[in-house]
Amino acid sequence: MLLCDIGNTSYHFLNENSNYKENVETFNPQTIKGIVYFISVNAEVKKKLDSLENWIDLAAFLDKSSYYETMGIDRIFAVEALQNAVVVDAGSAITVDVVKDGVFMGGFIYPGLKAMSETYSNISPALDYEFNFELDNKELPKNSQDAISYGFLMTFHREVLSYKMPIVLTGGDASKFKKIFHNAKIDDELIFSGMKKILKNIK
């Protein structure tokens, strides 16, 4: 069985043994002859796949009534994988979604690490620092690097902890955010777990 989670830049595959990525620009989906169960936030790729019989869009088998129309399908499948958790998907944007007893409670979107770094340096060269993930959140900063790091990370940290639920980190920057969410669990295959669950329901 082959699963594929398609983003804006890559096809992320999972087979029985491993997960691997292919570039959206260069990969030709017709090279795969077997069945592929996929989800895609990438509208262009999705359109291309609609004409391939062996690529099956799992989004069609989902009960979307608990979610909202413009919510990314990757967020939905991550939520589907869990019963009680805060999902923090740290990519180009950071999505935070709360699921209680298997029901989606809502979520919010925060700018990702790279975007936020550019934001500060664009406001002023005086704010062009790397973020300090080793920040002590007990005291308010008294230097510029920590002042912007606190602005980006500690406001976010306080918000996410306020839900008092287990935190699951996924996405490209998950390991960086683990430095501020010490008790969080990293799950790189969270979306695939959601896909497997939906697949089990329809089989």
Add this chain to the structure above:
Amino acid sequence: MLLCDIGNTSYHFLNENSNYKENVETFNPQTIKGIVYFISVNAEVKKKLDSLENWIDLAAFLDKSSYYETMGIDRIFAVEALQNAVVVDAGSAITVDVVKDGVFMGGFIYPGLKAMSETYSNISPALDYEFNFELDNKELPKNSQDAISYGFLMTFHREVLSYKMPIVLTGGDASKFKKIFHNAKIDDELIFSGMKKILKNIK
């Protein structure tokens, strides 16, 4: 007596009757013949004023030992004006500074409204929404506009409220932030109050 707070884009003056602004690019400080007490975050303008005898830099009369070297002089003078408060200066960046019993406790820097709006729309056209300042912060969002508004505003809101101190809003976007900080006081002349206090000490 004429006071002037100089930023990156304008000279902000206060005389006995009113406050008004002049553009940094077009205003010639030599046109003023009387004494002007000023502060400036604008290094270029400051350099120009150093050669004018009637322009007196109040930064020189400040005890800077409680502050840090790269802290903007406008933030310092805003803090000097208060005894117990959180100062939220909402400009191109939003600076948040805490002062307890007249002592600066530290602060952080968050991106301003315009910068943050651009950040979201640069990440994806799907995140290109106006911020909703009427957001209900009791529930997690279930639509895209509120999801980004919550990410920008409610994380920040929770952080600032956590200090449990009176909130003073200043800066160009103060009235917008008043919509989420209902009990905050807006003070457009906060930095001038700090300047007056320092001036009283040296006279």
